[in-house]
Amino acid sequence: MKYAIGVDIGGTGTKLGVVDEKGNVLKHHEFKTTDYKDFPTYVDGLVEAITMLTSSTEGECQGVGIGAPNGNYYSGRIEFAPNLPFGDGAPIVDALKEKLGYNIVCLSNDANAAAIGEKIYGGGRNLNHFILITLGTGLGSGIICDGKIVLGEDGNAGELGHVCAVPNGRICGCGKRGCLEAYASATGIKRTFMEMVAKYNGDSIIANTPWDKLDARVVEDAAKQGDKAAIETYNVTGAILGRCLADFVHFSRPSAIFLFGGPVKSGEMILEPTRIAMEKNLMPVFKGKIRVLASELPLGDAAILGASAMVWDAIAK
Amino acid sequence: MKYAIGVDIGGTGTKLGVVDEKGNVLKHHEFKTTDYKDFPTYVDGLVEAITMLTSSTEGECQGVGIGAPNGNYYSGRIEFAPNLPFGDGAPIVDALKEKLGYNIVCLSNDANAAAIGEKIYGGGRNLNHFILITLGTGLGSGIICDGKIVLGEDGNAGELGHVCAVPNGRICGCGKRGCLEAYASATGIKRTFMEMVAKYNGDSIIANTPWDKLDARVVEDAAKQGDKAAIETYNVTGAILGRCLADFVHFSRPSAIFLFGGPVKSGEMILEPTRIAMEKNLMPVFKGKIRVLASELPLGDAAILGASAMVWDAIAK
Numbered sequence: 001m002k003y004a005i006g007v008d009i010g011g012t013g014t015k016l017g018v019v020d021e022k023g024n025v026l027k028h029h030e031f032k033t034t035d036y037k038d039f040p041t042y043v044d045g046l047v048e049a050i051t052m053l054t055s056s057t058e059g060e061c062q063g064v065g066i067g068a069p070n071g072n073y074y075s076g077r078i079e080f081a082p083n084l085p086f087g088d089g090a091p092i093v094d095a096l097k098e099k100l101g102y103n104i105v106c107l108s109n110d111a112n113a114a115a116i117g118e119k120i121y122g123g124g125r126n127l128n129h130f131i132l133i134t135l136g137t138g139l140g141s142g143i144i145c146d147g148k149i150v151l152g153e154d155g156n157a158g159e160l161g162h163v164c165a166v167p168n169g170r171i172c173g174c175g176k177r178g179c180l181e182a183y184a185s186a187t188g189i190k191r192t193f194m195e196m197v198a199k200y201n202g203d204s205i206i207a208n209t210p211w212d213k214l215d216a217r218v219v220e221d222a223a224k225q226g227d228k229a230a231i232e233t234y235n236v237t238g239a240i241l242g243r244c245l246a247d248f249v250h251f252s253r254p255s256a257i258f259l260f261g262g263p264v265k266s267g268e269m270i271l272e273p274t275r276i277a278m279e280k281n282l283m284p285v286f287k288g289k290i291r292v293l294a295s296e297l298p299l300g301d302a303a304i305l306g307a308s309a310m311v312w313d314a315i316a317k
Numbered sequence: 318m319k320y321a322i323g324v325d326i327g328g329t330g331t332k333l334g335v336v337d338e339k340g341n342v343l344k345h346h347e348f349k350t351t352d353y354k355d356f357p358t359y360v361d362g363l364v365e366a367i368t369m370l371t372s373s374t375e376g377e378c379q380g381v382g383i384g385a386p387n388g389n390y391y392s393g394r395i396e397f398a399p400n401l402p403f404g405d406g407a408p409i410v411d412a413l414k415e416k417l418g419y420n421i422v423c424l425s426n427d428a429n430a431a432a433i434g435e436k437i438y439g440g441g442r443n444l445n446h447f448i449l450i451t452l453g454t455g456l457g458s459g460i461i462c463d464g465k466i467v468l469g470e471d472g473n474a475g476e477l478g479h480v481c482a483v484p485n486g487r488i489c490g491c492g493k494r495g496c497l498e499a500y501a502s503a504t505g506i507k508r509t510f511m512e513m514v515a516k517y518n519g520d521s522i523i524a525n526t527p528w529d530k531l532d533a534r535v536v537e538d539a540a541k542q543g544d545k546a547a548i549e550t551y552n553v554t555g556a557i558l559g560r561c562l563a564d565f566v567h568f569s570r571p572s573a574i575f576l577f578g579g580p581v582k583s584g585e586m587i588l589e590p591t592r593i594a595m596e597k598n599l600m601p602v603f604k605g606k607i608r609v610l611a612s613e614l615p616l617g618d619a620a621i622l623g624a625s626a627m628v629w630d631a632i633a634k
Contacts, residue, residue: 128470129469129470143568143569145462145467145469146465148463150462150568150569151570152446152462152569152570152571153445153446153570153571153572153606154570154606155570156570156602156603157567157568157569157570158567158568158570159567159570159600159602159603160567160568162567162600163563163564163567163568164560164561164563164564164598166484167483167484167560174600174601175600175601176598176600243481243484244481246480246481247480247481247564248568250474250475250476250477250479250480251460251467251474251475251477251480251565251568251569252460252467252469252474252568253468253469253470253471253472253473253474253475253476254469254470255470281481281493283476283479283491283492283493284491284492285473285476286473286476289470289471
């Protein structure tokens with residue numbers, strides 16, 4: 001059996017998985033990123049974890065794929081990531097190639113890895129043109145054109161969370177205003193709900209939930225119980241997201257757009273208003289041709305799957 | 318000497334040129350598109366014109382490139398174009414291949430052809446990632462990613478004139494509202510100037526110019542004479558265009574964006590406010606890295622150059 005190792009590096013934890021060609025995660029392992037104080041000791045820890053997995057797995061390891069914040073596909077380096085103790089430009093691909101001896105070691109940011117995961121294992125298997133949008137604390141994206149991830153001049157393309165959704169709109173964590181992720185994300189849903197509480201003067205079954213107890217799931221539950229403010233929150237979110245998806249269609253004309261992440265678990269509650277707004281904002285030539293679908297990647301393993309998918313993608317090239 | 322034939326099919330006229338590898342247009346020819354009542358007779362006329370050019374040119378013709386409204390690169394067909402008497406799906410590439418015997422006959426829409434022209438002969442010669450925006454009656458665009466034109470699932474990608482620049486904004490010819498081309502185009506400049514005349518209650522040296530006598534050049538001349546309303550028109554145009562260019566950067570991270578067309582003859586009058594607005598709307602990681610430049614293609618020959626460039630581009634692949 002052939003398999004790949006997928007590694008998901010986060011500020012708190014590092015998750016690893018042994019993944020076969022069909023996207024089955026055969027083994028899991030994780031350790032604390034915070035146990036390591038710098039890049040060299042972290043690499044030793046990661047190599048040890050990978051070796052532990054490969055030495056106990058029958059078959060042939062094809063390589064390692066890594067998803068990390070600010071992971072650069074071109075350079076193989078993790079560029080300055082505020083939540084990782086690695087400094088700037090940590091050369092993780094070269095370090096792993098040297099210590100493990102594999103030819104294929106790939107790095108990308110989380111959202112691009114997820115898009116490659118969708119292409120190799122998920123709903124994008126037979127598609128040459130699609131976009132994956134991840135809705136979490138923020139909004140990430142990976143764009144597939146002609147079967148390849150769009151990386152741009154220096155590997156940072158696909159930052160669709162920071163297109164301008166509302167001119168002079170909400171303050172975004174990036175320092176700009178009106179960014180799409182300030183509206184279409186778990187955080188954006190929470191912010192929109194607060195506006196709805198104001199709009200309806202507290203007429204909501206969860207109006208008394210304080211800011212720090214509120215999240216997209218609380219709003220989703222209220223919406224399922226028929227709460228007007230919560231339902232409108234999803235409609236407003238979908239209206240803004242869908243309008244921006246239409247812009248993305250005008251750019252690259254994908255055949256599908258996949259949505260991934262916690263807020264997508266609400267299913268049609270977010271998908272339907274998104275589709276309606278997208279269709280309304282498409283030029284006639286595009287109408288009715290682009291599907292908006294929930295990602296087929298399982299929420300829990302998506303990061304490991306996406307990372308491992310880069311290995312199969314590299315082999316296929 | 319090796320040369321290519323570039324053909325620019327318009328509703329009124331068809332222009333042809335003999336173009337060498339450096340982008341010199343060695344010969345021009347044109348005839349009236351309107352002299353032909355249907356597609357078969359038009360093809361005969363076009364073949365005759367091409368043969369006339371090639372038989373009188375020394376050297377080796379490498380092929381024919383065609384730019385046409387709704388020209389589809391994938392299918393080689395001109396899809397329904399309202400201003401051409403060809404019906405739907407006119408198979409111009411197959412027709413010319415059969416009648417002329419060339420291996421290379423390429424078709425694209427005007428803006429994509431112009432982008433390939435910029436890549437082969439112009440400012441995009443050494444760039445793998447750039448965007449060309451054409452400002453004319455409308456706004457067209459051609460996007461180069463990884464050295465290739467972005468065509469999308471069915472060849473219609475790159476319709477950046479119809480992204481939403483202003484939610485619920487101006488009515489656009491496409492039937493939508495707030496499209497970028499309703500603001501950033503020769504027509505958009507004219508519309509913005511009318512708003513400025515209203516804003517300043519007629520305080521402009523060209524306030525009495527009626528709608529049908531007004532065009533972007535009249536506004537440009539007034540701005541050069543220091544007219545406040547005309548200057549603000551260019552600033553508003555650049556502000557909206559630049560904000561949208563920032564969105565495009567977040568999508569594909571080009572190294573340059575070229576602007577082409579009549580309004581760009583005003584130079585820094587449009588380029589400077591566009592750059593300022595783009596920079597303001599970029600995420601920190603992109604700031605200061607993307608150039609906004611005037612196209613290097615000459616205005617008069619750009620369509621023929623773009624069309625012919627597809628031939629060299631096809632040879633290079």
